[in-house]
Amino acid sequence: MTKLTAPLLIATMVLVGCGRLGDSNWNPLSWGSAPARSLEPEGGYAxxxxxxxxxxxxxxxxxxxxxxxxxLVVNGFAPVRGxxxxxxxxxxxxPGDRISPDADGVLRLRLVxxxxxxxxxxxxxxxxxxEITAAMSLSSVQLSRIVAVEITSASNVVTLRR
Structure with a gap:
């Protein structure tokens, strides 16, 4: 009985390493350098x-x-119509329609x-x-990370605290 214990234990460890836990260090196929997994698309975000x-x-x-x-409703003015x-x-x-503030918690926008x-x-x-009017909706989740919003035009900057 003791002669079978060691081979059965070794065989079990090899099967566990190659089975569902394929990312473990016991899997001989993962011993090489594997690239890190990422959800970022190839070529990065546009x-x-x-x-x-x-x-x-x-x-x-x-x-x-x-x-x-x-x-957020912003009104602007231009010297000419159109x-x-x-x-x-x-x-x-x-990337995409994601809106996030900078590291200091300020969301910086431009009126274009x-x-x-x-x-x-x-x-x-x-x-x-x-007047020229533009608006942007911000959800409560997005607002939770924002301390202030800074809107820039060609001649001035307006800051709103949340």
């Missing part, structure tokens, strides 16, 4: 920066309550938009009437 120019001036910024979070594709974008490129086409009859904008 980080596309937005090349639209900043809106000339931010006139106001405020929080509006939502059921699950808040809505800005299109106005949006709030992150100052540094982020496409100016009217050169050569078109650009009408002057009227203050208080021809």
């Amino acid at each position: 980080q596309v920066s937005d090349d639209r120019p900043d809106i000339p001036q931010i006139t106001s910024a405020r929080w509006e309550p939502l059921n699950e979070g808040r809505l 800005y299109s594709s106005v949006a709030l974008v992150t100052a540094r490129p982020m 938009g496409l100016p009217p086409v050169q050569g078109s009859a650009a009408l002057p904008a009227r203050p208080g009437v021809d």
Whole structure:
């Protein structure tokens, strides 16, 4: 009986190392250098920066309550009418639609938009009437990591505390 104990114990250890616990140090196939596993796609995440120019001036910024979070509403002003594709974008490129603050807890955004086409009859904008408005919704989970929001335009910066 004692003659069978040692070979059975060794065989059991070899089978355990090659079985379900294939990532263990007992598996002879894992003794080489295996690449680290990652969920990042091959070639990394696509980080596309937005090349639209900043809106000339931010006139106001405020929080509006939502059921699950808040809505950040930013108003801007330009000297001429006709800005299109106005949006709030992150100052540094982020993968997908993920929004996260910097290490200091400040979410840095830019108010951007496409100016009217050169050569078109650009009408002057009227203050208080021809405002440019953009909004971004932030969930409660996203807001829990944010201390402040800093919105940048071409001429000024507005900071909102949470």
